[in-house]
Amino acid sequence: MKNEILRLMKESGTYISGQRLCDEFKVSRTSIWKMMEQLKREGYAIEAVRNRGYRLISSPDVLSEAEISSLLNTEWAGKKIVYFSEMDSTNNRAKEFGEKDGAHGTLVAADSQRAGKGRRGRAWSSPPGESIYMTLLLRPQLAPDKAPMLTLVMGLSVAEAIQKMTGIKAEIKWPNDIVVNEKKVCGILTEMATEMEYINYVAIGVGINVNQQRFPEDIARTASSLYKETGKTYRRSELIAAVLERFEENYAVFLQAGDLSGLKEAYDAVLVNCGREVNVLEPGNEYRAFAEGINEYGELIVKLPGGQEKQIFAGEVSVRGIYGYV
Numbered sequence: 001m002k003n004e005i006l007r008l009m010k011e012s013g014t015y016i017s018g019q020r021l022c023d024e025f026k027v028s029r030t031s032i033w034k035m036m037e038q039l040k041r042e043g044y045a046i047e048a049v050r051n052r053g054y055r056l057i058s059s060p061d062v063l064s065e066a067e068i069s070s071l072l073n074t075e076w077a078g079k080k081i082v083y084f085s086e087m088d089s090t091n092n093r094a095k096e097f098g099e100k101d102g103a104h105g106t107l108v109a110a111d112s113q114r115a116g117k118g119r120r121g122r123a124w125s126s127p128p129g130e131s132i133y134m135t136l137l138l139r140p141q142l143a144p145d146k147a148p149m150l151t152l153v154m155g156l157s158v159a160e161a162i163q164k165m166t167g168i169k170a171e172i173k174w175p176n177d178i179v180v181n182e183k184k185v186c187g188i189l190t191e192m193a194t195e196m197e198y199i200n201y202v203a204i205g206v207g208i209n210v211n212q213q214r215f216p217e218d219i220a221r222t223a224s225s226l227y228k229e230t231g232k233t234y235r236r237s238e239l240i241a242a243v244l245e246r247f248e249e250n251y252a253v254f255l256q257a258g259d260l261s262g263l264k265e266a267y268d269a270v271l272v273n274c275g276r277e278v279n280v281l282e283p284g285n286e287y288r289a290f291a292e293g294i295n296e297y298g299e300l301i302v303k304l305p306g307g308q309e310k311q312i313f314a315g316e317v318s319v320r321g322i323y324g325y326v
Helices: 002-012 018-025 029-041 065-071 090-099 149-166 226-230 236-257 264-269
Strands: 045-049 053-058 081-087 107-113 132-138 171-173 177-180 183-194 199-208 277-282 285-294 300-303 309-312 318-321
Touching: 002 018, 002 029, 002 053, 002 065, 018 029, 018 053, 029 045, 065 081, 065 107, 065 236, 081 090, 090 107, 090 132, 090 183, 090 199, 107 236, 132 236, 149 171, 149 177, 149 183, 149 199, 149 226, 149 236, 149 264, 183 226, 199 236, 264 285
Parallel strands: 081 107
Antiparallel strands: 045 053, 107 132, 132 199, 171 177, 177 183, 183 199, 277 285, 277 318, 285 300, 300 309
16 A cells, blocks of 8 residues: 555645545555654655645655555566565575566565675675665576576666666676776676576576765775766665666567567667777686677677687676776
């Protein structure tokens, strides 16, 4: 009920009578009053005026199941939301739901993580009240070898959502980082459980530095946040909703084609590596090449100094700029 009341108050923009809320949700005035008091405790500014009703004055940076749900305009992405103020890792929790028949499109989100995970087992700094830590659970009808492309679908969706919300250009450092002004603001970690011929589930974890002002010393030179790049704070729930909406649309394009051919042009347009000389770091091998974009399978196409083209699969390969992170 709280989700629906929040959505109704946001859509109304004016006073809604207590009686109307009682009639609509078939509860007592006392129940409505208690719900409003709960929303106030969560940080919402709500005005109550006799004979006029309740009005939502402002929604601060509240991160909750009700707030995210009230902002969503999706068919299936995030229709079930699991939120905790703190958990070990949203990916771990999403994988638990995956093992227990959790629904396709379930979103797991947290205000902070005790054991946030990055690529290759690295820790992901997860302080409370500042950033987005979320994982989307999927059950795609795909062959297992196509699952890695979902990381790129999410990367494009995050970049598009950030640009829409902030007005600044967000770019992709292939395959799973989002950068603004050549500093990392987002990382994506995709994990899955598969059988020989089908996928049981995919968990796509997304960590976005939103309002963070300080970073651990070891990453301070390469990491940033939307706040640091714009000087403005942003509502995290609103950005989560924007990411899910973009992902649902991009996912449909991906499924229709069965690969990234329908998203390739949009992806290359925000690929920060595209047209640049890069260092390709393979296990036991490092070389320079020019990045030319991705192919329909999400592999990075690079041109070697001799003119030969090569397709790089993410896996254990990293790409770095010649003079720095990008």
